[in-house]
Amino acid sequence: MQFDKPATTNPIDQLKVVGQPIHRIDGELKTTGRAMYAYEWHDANLPYVYGYPVGAAIAKGRITAMDVSAAKRAPGVLAVVTTLDVGRREKGKFNTVNLFGGDEIQHYHQAIAVVVAETFEQARAAAGLVKVEYAEERGAFDLREAMAGAAKPDDSQEPDTAVGNFEAAFKAAAVTLEQSYETPDQSHAMMEPHASLAAWNGEELTVWTSSQMIDWWRSDLATTLGVDKEKIHLMSPFIGGGFGGKLFLRSDAVLAAFGAKAASRPVKVALPRPFIMNNTTHRPATIQRIRIGAGRDGRITAIAHESWSGDQPGGQLETAASQTRLLYAGADRMTAMRLATLHLPEGNAMRAPGEAPGLMALEIAMDEMAEKLGMDPIEFRIVNDTQVDPEKPERPFSHRDLVGCLKLGADRFGWSGRERPGARREGNWMIGMGVAAAFRNNLVLPSGARVRLDSQGVVTVETDMTDIGTGSYTIIAQTAAEMMGIGMNKVAVHLGDSRFPVSAGSGGQFGANSSTSGVYAACVKLREAVAAKLGFNSADVVFENGEVRSGNRSVPLAEAAGADGLVGEDKIEWGDLTKTHQQSTFGAHFVEVGVDIATGESRIRRMLAVCAAGRILNPITARSQVIGAMTMGAGGALSEELAVDTRRGFFVNHDLAGYEVAVHADIPHQDVIFMDETDPMSSPMKAKGVGELGLCGVSAAIANAIYNASGVRVRHYPITLDKLIGGLPQLADMSDAYRSRA
Amino acid sequence: MNHTTKVSFTVNGASRDLDLDNRTTLLDALREHLHLTGTKKGCDHGQCGACTVMVDGRRVNSCLTLAVMHEGDRIATIEGLGEPGNLHPMQAAFVKHDGFQCGYCTPGQICSSVAVLEEIRANIPSHVTGDLTTQTQITEAEIRERMSGNLCRCGAYSNIVDAIVEVAGTKA
Numbered sequence A: 001m002q003f004d005k006p007a008t009t010n011p012i013d014q015l016k017v018v019g020q021p022i023h024r025i026d027g028e029l030k031t032t033g034r035a036m037y038a039y040e041w042h043d044a045n046l047p048y049v050y051g052y053p054v055g056a057a058i059a060k061g062r063i064t065a066m067d068v069s070a071a072k073r074a075p076g077v078l079a080v081v082t083t084l085d086v087g088r089r090e091k092g093k094f095n096t097v098n099l100f101g102g103d104e105i106q107h108y109h110q111a112i113a114v115v116v117a118e119t120f121e122q123a124r125a126a127a128g129l130v131k132v133e134y135a136e137e138r139g140a141f142d143l144r145e146a147m148a149g150a151a152k153p154d155d156s157q158e159p160d161t162a163v164g165n166f167e168a169a170f171k172a173a174a175v176t177l178e179q180s181y182e183t184p185d186q187s188h189a190m191m192e193p194h195a196s197l198a199a200w201n202g203e204e205l206t207v208w209t210s211s212q213m214i215d216w217w218r219s220d221l222a223t224t225l226g227v228d229k230e231k232i233h234l235m236s237p238f239i240g241g242g243f244g245g246k247l248f249l250r251s252d253a254v255l256a257a258f259g260a261k262a263a264s265r266p267v268k269v270a271l272p273r274p275f276i277m278n279n280t281t282h283r284p285a286t287i288q289r290i291r292i293g294a295g296r297d298g299r300i301t302a303i304a305h306e307s308w309s310g311d312q313p314g315g316q317l318e319t320a321a322s323q324t325r326l327l328y329a330g331a332d333r334m335t336a337m338r339l340a341t342l343h344l345p346e347g348n349a350m351r352a353p354g355e356a357p358g359l360m361a362l363e364i365a366m367d368e369m370a371e372k373l374g375m376d377p378i379e380f381r382i383v384n385d386t387q388v389d390p391e392k393p394e395r396p397f398s399h400r401d402l403v404g405c406l407k408l409g410a411d412r413f414g415w416s417g418r419e420r421p422g423a424r425r426e427g428n429w430m431i432g433m434g435v436a437a438a439f440r441n442n443l444v445l446p447s448g449a450r451v452r453l454d455s456q457g458v459v460t461v462e463t464d465m466t467d468i469g470t471g472s473y474t475i476i477a478q479t480a481a482e483m484m485g486i487g488m489n490k491v492a493v494h495l496g497d498s499r500f501p502v503s504a505g506s507g508g509q510f511g512a513n514s515s516t517s518g519v520y521a522a523c524v525k526l527r528e529a530v531a532a533k534l535g536f537n538s539a540d541v542v543f544e545n546g547e548v549r550s551g552n553r554s555v556p557l558a559e560a561a562g563a564d565g566l567v568g569e570d571k572i573e574w575g576d577l578t579k580t581h582q583q584s585t586f587g588a589h590f591v592e593v594g595v596d597i598a599t600g601e602s603r604i605r606r607m608l609a610v611c612a613a614g615r616i617l618n619p620i621t622a623r624s625q626v627i628g629a630m631t632m633g634a635g636g637a638l639s640e641e642l643a644v645d646t647r648r649g650f651f652v653n654h655d656l657a658g659y660e661v662a663v664h665a666d667i668p669h670q671d672v673i674f675m676d677e678t679d680p681m682s683s684p685m686k687a688k689g690v691g692e693l694g695l696c697g698v699s700a701a702i703a704n705a706i707y708n709a710s711g712v713r714v715r716h717y718p719i720t721l722d723k724l725i726g727g728l729p730q731l732a733d734m735s736d737a738y739r740s741r742a
Numbered sequence B: 001m002n003h004t005t006k007v008s009f010t011v012n013g014a015s016r017d018l019d020l021d022n023r024t025t026l027l028d029a030l031r032e033h034l035h036l037t038g039t040k041k042g043c044d045h046g047q048c049g050a051c052t053v054m055v056d057g058r059r060v061n062s063c064l065t066l067a068v069m070h071e072g073d074r075i076a077t078i079e080g081l082g083e084p085g086n087l088h089p090m091q092a093a094f095v096k097h098d099g100f101q102c103g104y105c106t107p108g109q110i111c112s113s114v115a116v117l118e119e120i121r122a123n124i125p126s127h128v129t130g131d132l133t134t135q136t137q138i139t140e141a142e143i144r145e146r147m148s149g150n151l152c153r154c155g156a157y158s159n160i161v162d163a164i165v166e167v168a169g170t171k172a
């Protein structure tokens, strides 16, 4: 199905099932421990053994020798496969650096061997016996140092835009702001480590893995192994979180496949937790410079956003300036992004790539500018709203209700009670409120599905779409139930299997909208097949209550299916509505914090997000996506930072104790409001993405609340107490505070 | 030298006899030897709580204890709490409040939640307990503090606390 005209009324609009707060259909499996993740596959016909990886101990250079004799002699060891054994491999399309193979070391903890043994304990012990000699080379690991040599990437990465004459307009502006901001390297830190079980049967390979994108993995695994893609069967029905860290083929799958070949046994490999942060990808750090010029009326006349990030040679920008092309009005404007070469592990997509770190900076700048103008920060944003792409005014937004989000949120949050910086106290707590806009583009990808109707009237959906916690199982079942006029108990959903039609997969907040649209398309085909079989005119057919009706004839679906059943298969493909109309999602984040006047400790007290993201397919799972993102943003604001050893070139705090994600005690009750809207330009579902929107802007809202509480402006994330304490009120005030508490 | 040891304990009420490599953690004994994969491995060194199980009624990180140390112990895992169609109240509350997304931290969160309520009722103090001379109350602050060893990167904390509060209330 080609989606090239705005959606009109269709069966989804009934909203009998879609849009309803339906609990996850995989909830019982997950809460009872019965959902099986990649490392957990077991049956008597799968006599697997264990692989344990070895990682490079240097950041850059070559391996000159490897001695695996002790490892091979160790108890239980069945095989050792080294990067030298397999030699240089053709790299998968989606990876920047090699996952395995050859003597070149491109980053610390790059996989250089896998040791296969009868037990996990034996494999781990033997992995420690592999001896490696390196010829180390100098690398670049410090973004600030490498910034000067940063280059403009080619146009495919869209590094620059400019409209009008920014410099002149900025110079002429009555009020101006010029500031720099820094965001650190961040890690996905999903709870399930990357894991794969590989089993060869002759030339055929079966892999159970933890992947967001089945078809990308399958293609890249085929390339890396040098086998025919059709010979690989990949499955990933449950994924313990990804956040972008499982978008692209990872070393566990490659090592398991090579290990299994060498040992002639199925092999499973999980990346040890301390391995993950340097072996896999991360969100690259940024240094950003923002300049805003406005008239005294608060209208932005000039806006510029520049960003510098680093990556391996051949890598990509962290596109932190991209949202500034679309978010606010302003006639004269420019953005520029530059890429430095760094030899840290590969930088790549993490939840809301670009917008997440971009808004961490831009939305502090907006707060600072509002203060300079003497305006309320919400009013300042409203004044500068735009209903068209500000760089291409002939292109309207398909639907944009940022203003609605800001106003409703202000009302619900009690924004009018916000005081001037440093004014509100409760004992030793300085209390403040902050706001930030949320913005994330709505991406769509082609997505296929197959829908079977059987003689029991059960509809089974098959697509290689994944559910990484997003709720795909549930919203896909809702879509099929709505389209076929049946209850949720008559729908089965099978996901994450390369034997099924290729879907959008999970990423870039395109998954929910794209994959349900694919299921919609397949259901249209199935409806046509049912109508044709019954000789009904498909134009006036109604699917309702498990029956199909036309005029005064009505037949149970089970009967229509017949003994052999019926099948519908299709995929959704996208016309140019995304080109003629800018499709984006919007929101507003509100946060209240307390900052301890003595220690500078920041505690989040309240959080509210208001989201305008098209039709919400399931308010329960959508809300969970948003609160989860708000939680990730809290970590990003207050504690998350991969510490770079700029001498040795690696992330030092490479485990869950050193890399501090938010915990229970950090997160208060969270509120989410969805604007009641649809976007017919977006898809037949009239939905858009929401999973990444929830992260966009949260950290800045927290930063702005901390400023409002304490009067200390921090522009360098994370906002740890050492960055606040020098600016806090003097001791005399403090003793007052503590006296009043006593 | 003998690298293996025989050990017997009960898991969810059933006695189990294993002959294990001495280095095998309780977590790997459950997952790899007994195929009770409901208990998850998030970090394998005590930083995430995904491997939380009950040993003789107390929650432990099963990755931080060797299986051979548990001779005669009573071990309870997520599989023993309830099953599809017959959920433990805490499992049902997690489904109702959507206290999870990917589900990987979930068995650990649920085991921890059940234990936390018992710990509060047993008047075991925490970092946020004020008065040690009176019975500790089940508050959101107590729950958040005591659950902080169970990481959830999907960020379901707000919903998890709602689920625990509901179970605490209906049981009280």
Ligand code: FES
Pocket: B040, B041, B042, B043, B044, B045, B046, B047, B048, B049, B050, B051, B052, B061, B062, B063, B064
């Ligand atoms: S696996 Fe035991 S605490 Fe993480």
Ligand code: FES
Pocket: A191, A240, A241, A469, B099, B100, B101, B102, B103, B104, B105, B106, B151, B152, B153, B154, B155, B156
């Ligand atoms: S549900 Fe995914 S980590 Fe908690």
